Amino acid sequence: MSDAQLKSPKRRRIIAKKPPSGAQGRDRWILSYADFITLLFAFFVALYSLSLKNAGDEQRLKETLHGVFDAVQKSVKPINIGEPIVGEPKDKEVIETKPIPTASPTIEDSKSSAVYVLLSQVIENQFSGLHAKGQISVTESADWVSLELKSGLLFGQGEYELTNEAVALLILVANILKKHPSVILVEGNTDNLPVKSRRLISNWHLSSLRSSSVVDELVYRGVDPKMIAPIGFSSEHPKVRNTNDYARQQNRRVILRISKRKADNLYDYLFQ
Structure with a gap:
């Protein structure tokens, strides 16, 4: 075979052209x-x-x-790039909806409700006139039963010693609290006017002494001293703005907050 015949296939060889750079993604x-x-x-x-x-x-x-x-x-x-995915994804999460259980009332809740009912009955039967004038009221929230007493019902002007009417009222309250023992915080509140007495230093002093007088009377009537404590807020927790005499009268008050959570003593309730 001649050399020309051996070299001829090389002349018929077709060189493939490279596709343009953008042809690979033209179908995207x-x-x-x-x-x-x-x-x-x-x-x-x-x-x-x-x-x-x-x-x-x-x-x-x-x-x-x-x-x-x-x-x-x-x-x-869709057009798969790489290996095709067959079947369901492995990381697919199945969220199962479950009904939310309804919390059943506990023994403490029933006791707290009983306190609220009993205090409401006492106010309606014994002190309906004072309740109509806004001197005494009882409310209930998710955590507390609150008995609000206006300072004019409990004390003289600028005083912190209980009146006879206040003692009679607190005797009835103490009888209820003894049957349903709970943590009790007694809050003293004043208006924003400065005190005019040589015996008192400030509204902090007056509010603390008034709440302490209520605590002393309740403990004397049989309330467990480990479950009760006084707090004085001065004028820092007003019910309404101190703009006139009527508003200031609303802010001068003592509130008994009776907890709906079970506790063995007040100290553990507050600090542990």
Whole structure:
């Protein structure tokens, strides 16, 4: 065989041309197009759902949208880059809805409710006139039963010694608190006017002495001293703004806050 015949195949060899640099990703627009079609379909499904008026339409809408967004295999399949994913994702979490248990009333709650009921009955039966004038009131919240007593009902002007009417009232209150022992905080509150007495230094002094007088009387009537304590707030916790005499009268008050949480003593209740 001649040398020309041996070299001839090389002349017929076709060299493949390299594709342009952008040819590899020229079909990627299909991804965006498929996402657009999916969202457009969901949009028309939502519009269709607004026209439904039969019972159970809300559940049908929920199931339809769930199928549109979650069931990827039932819609247009995207172009996979790399190895295709077969089956369900392994990291898919299944959230199981469980009913929230309803808290049943405890023994402490029933006792606190009993305190509120008994105090309300005493006020209605024995002190309805004072209640109508706003001199005494009882309220209940999630954590406390609060008995509010205006200072004019308990003390003379600028004084911290209990009147006879105040002692009679506190005897009835003490009888209830002894039957249903709970933590009790006695709060003393004043207005913002400075005190005019040589025996008192400030409103802090007056509010503390007034709350202490109430605590002394309740302990004397049988309330456990480990479960009660006085607190003086001076004029720092007003009920209304101290703009006139009537408003200041509303702010001069003593509040018995009876806790609805069980505790063996007040110290552990506050600090442990």
